[in-house]
Amino acid sequence: MESLPxxxxxxxxxxxxxxxxxxxxxxxxxxxIVTGRYEQRPFPTEAEIAKAHGVSRSxxxxxxxxxxxxxxxxxxxxxxxxxxxxxxxxxxxxxxxRWLLERKFSVELLRQFNQLRIAIEPEAAALAAQFxxxxxxxxxxxxxxxxxxxxxxxxxxxxxxxAFHLAILRASKNPFYAQFQMVVATALRxxxxxxxxxxxxxxxxxxxxxxxxxxxxxxxxxxxxxMRRIIGDVLELIAGD
Amino acid sequence: MESLPxxxxxxxxxxxxxxxxxxxxxxxxxxxIVTGRYEQRPFPTEAEIAKAHGVSRSxxxxxxxxxxxxxxxxxxxxxxxxxxxxxxxxxxxxxxxRWLLERKFSVELLRQFNQLRIAIEPEAAALAAQFxxxxxxxxxxxxxxxxxxxxxxxxxxxxxxxAFHLAILRASKNPFYAQFQMVVATALRxxxxxxxxxxxxxxxxxxxxxxxxxxxxxxxxxxxxxMRRIIGDVLELIAGD
DNA sequence: ATGCGACTATTGTCGTATAAATCAGCCGCA
DNA sequence: TGCGGCTGATTTATACGACAATAGTCGCAT
Numbered sequence: 001m002e003s004l005p006x007x008x009x010x011x012x013x014x015x016x017x018x019x020x021x022x023x024x025x026x027x028x029x030x031x032x033i034v035t036g037r038y039e040q041r042p043f044p045t046e047a048e049i050a051k052a053h054g055v056s057r058s059x060x061x062x063x064x065x066x067x068x069x070x071x072x073x074x075x076x077x078x079x080x081x082x083x084x085x086x087x088x089x090x091x092x093x094x095x096x097x098r099w100l101l102e103r104k105f106s107v108e109l110l111r112q113f114n115q116l117r118i119a120i121e122p123e124a125a126a127l128a129a130q131f132x133x134x135x136x137x138x139x140x141x142x143x144x145x146x147x148x149x150x151x152x153x154x155x156x157x158x159x160x161x162x163a164f165h166l167a168i169l170r171a172s173k174n175p176f177y178a179q180f181q182m183v184v185a186t187a188l189r190x191x192x193x194x195x196x197x198x199x200x201x202x203x204x205x206x207x208x209x210x211x212x213x214x215x216x217x218x219x220x221x222x223x224x225x226x227m228r229r230i231i232g233d234v235l236e237l238i239a240g241d
Numbered sequence: 242m243e244s245l246p247x248x249x250x251x252x253x254x255x256x257x258x259x260x261x262x263x264x265x266x267x268x269x270x271x272x273x274i275v276t277g278r279y280e281q282r283p284f285p286t287e288a289e290i291a292k293a294h295g296v297s298r299s300x301x302x303x304x305x306x307x308x309x310x311x312x313x314x315x316x317x318x319x320x321x322x323x324x325x326x327x328x329x330x331x332x333x334x335x336x337x338x339r340w341l342l343e344r345k346f347s348v349e350l351l352r353q354f355n356q357l358r359i360a361i362e363p364e365a366a367a368l369a370a371q372f373x374x375x376x377x378x379x380x381x382x383x384x385x386x387x388x389x390x391x392x393x394x395x396x397x398x399x400x401x402x403x404a405f406h407l408a409i410l411r412a413s414k415n416p417f418y419a420q421f422q423m424v425v426a427t428a429l430r431x432x433x434x435x436x437x438x439x440x441x442x443x444x445x446x447x448x449x450x451x452x453x454x455x456x457x458x459x460x461x462x463x464x465x466x467x468m469r470r471i472i473g474d475v476l477e478l479i480a481g482d
Numbered sequence: 483a484t485g486c487g488a489c490t491a492t493t494g495t496c497g498t499a500t501a502a503a504t505c506a507g508c509c510g511c512a
Numbered sequence: 513t514g515c516g517g518c519t520g521a522t523t524t525a526t527a528c529g530a531c532a533a534t535a536g537t538c539g540c541a542t
Contacts, residue, residue: 020493020494020495021494021495022306022494022495026310045522045523045524046523046524047523055495055496056495056496056497057496057497058299058302058494058495058496058497059494059495059496061299061303061524061525062302062303062306065263065303065306065307065310066306066307066309066310067310068307069267069306069307069308069310069311069334069336070310075523075524075525076503076504076523076524077502077503077504077522077523077524077525078502078503078504078505078521078522078523078524079503079504079505079522079523079524080522080523080524081523081524086416087416087419090331090333090334090420091416091417091420092331092333092420093310093331093334095310112415112416112417113417115364115368115415115417115418116415116417116418118364119360119361119363119364119365119418120360120361122360123356123359123360124360127356174353174356174357175327175328175332175353176332176353176354176356176357177356177357177360178328179331179332179333261524261525261526262525262526263525263526286491286492286493287492287493288492296526296527297526297527297528298527298528299525299526299527299528300525300526300527302493302494303525316492316493316494317492317493317534317535318491318492318493318494318533318534318535319490319491319492319493319533319534319535319536320491320492320493320534320535320536321491321492321493322492322493483542484541484542485540485541485542486539486540486541486542487538487539487540487541488537488538488539488540489536489537489538489539490535490536490537490538491534491535491536491537492533492534492535492536493532493533493534493535494531494532494533494534495530495531495532495533496529496530496531496532497528497529497530498527498528498529499526499527499528500525500526500527500528501524501525501526501527502523502524502525502526503522503523503524503525504521504522504523504524505520505521505522505523506519506520506521506522507518507519507520507521508517508518508519508520509516509517509518509519510515510516510517510518511514511515511516511517512513512514512515512516
């Protein structure tokens with residue numbers, strides 16, 4: 001039932017993801033996979049994809065290779081390209097996470113993600129308390145200041161909240177924790193619609209200030225507890241909906 | 242100083258990573274990048290890579306595209322391919338992590354990794370205590386049994402230890418925690434040489450048994466504490482060297 | 483001196499051709 | 513009939529060659 005692509009299809013694809021045809025294909029295929037479009041029907045062959053989207057097989061192959069690198073598919077001669085079980089997907093790849101949250105959003109997924117945050121961020125705060133430098137403290141306080149400004153309507157509450165949490169992850173001085181900057185930013189940003197619907201949603205400034213203070217005082221235990229309270233509140237909000 | 246490839250170079254590349262030419266190139270380039278070979282000199286152009294390794298530009302391009310997908314490089318016309326700052330690398334990609342640990346191993350990296358584990362695994366144990374099913378308990382006990390067998394020389398201690406920890410991550414029933422299975426397995430396996438050099442290295446069976454018992458009894462707090470002790474010990478071992 | 487345009491190096495895209503892998507089905511033999 | 517190898521078809525893997533698009537760079541003209 002696939003018709004030959006017309007000019008508008010091609011044009012849409014060409015500008016789909018800013019960059020180039022390959023990235024457009026990557027985005028299109030990635031979204032299709034995470035939304036489960038190929039759970040029943042088999043994944044199309046390279047030739048079919050190329051024809052259906054009006055691009056060359058080279059472009060298709062490079063997009064499929066990127067999906068392979070992210071763990072979404074695996075390709076073997078004669079057998080074709082097959083979608084991997086979701087357990088093999090690299091959930092910490094920003095693209096994969098974005099596709100999941102944008103296209104397959106669910107409260108369950110949001111809950112599971114915050115269960116991860118409650119492991120990561122309190123420990124990151126504890127590490128930040130130990131290893132931060134002046135620059136980190138400045139960034140954390142800047143984030144806090146932006147949250148206060150947002151409270152008064154002079155800044156974006158989400159961006160401010162994100163900036164605060166990212167500054168702490170960075171201050172941990174541990175590349176594995178720093179890695180979560182992208183993950184947390186992506187997830188917070190895509191889940192904003194949900195959390196906003198839930199309430200007027202002004203983040204708890206005193207709790208955030210408590211974290212910042214504990215870090216500045218190099219009190220790792222207090223920082224851990226304070227951060228745990230922040231994310232614990234979010235979790236309760238989600239669970240108790 | 243790059244000479245034209247000879248037949249043995251090509252043959253070596255062809256069988257380098259089991260799969261195919263593209264994966265061989267991916268592995269070669271990935272290792273070169275994480276070892277910092279291109280920190281001073283610029284990253285070669287596609288044409289240069291293709292010629293230097295005796296493969297076509299198609300293969301080169303697909304390998305570079307996979308590196309792009311993992312965040313190691315970024316390519317723009319006329320400017321060429323440039324290595325991204327290591328903060329942009331996807332450290333939770335099994336390939337990237339393996340390259341890092343195999344080729345750039347350091348005690349510092351091992352310490353930072355276990356700082357991550359001490360955040361993840363205790364919380365995973367707590368979740369496992371809440372959400373495990375019979376199958377999970379069986380897997381955890383199987384891992385424990387293998388560790389005891391290894392103690393007596395009847396099994397591989399590392400494999401047994403890994404199996405135990407992976408079973409708990411899986412039992413958390415949270416895909417984000419399950420994601421760390423590959424990461425933990427990769428890191429433990431590649432760091433075995435170091436940990437073995439450090440001591441006769443028989444894992445602390447009673448501590449592991451305590452975790453298993455707490456999970457089986459659905460005592461989340463106890464499971465968290467017990468797991469934290471296990472990894473805390475590892476961290477002390479590393480820090481106090 | 484400065485701005486504009488031509489040049490050029492590099493990735494982006496395309497099409498085609500051939501190789502290799504592997505599965506299904508056929509054919510022959512016992 | 514049953515089994516095993518052979519053959520063909522399908523799909524990815526690899527290769528090559530060409531041109532387009534893009535973006536620095538350099539030089540020229542004003």
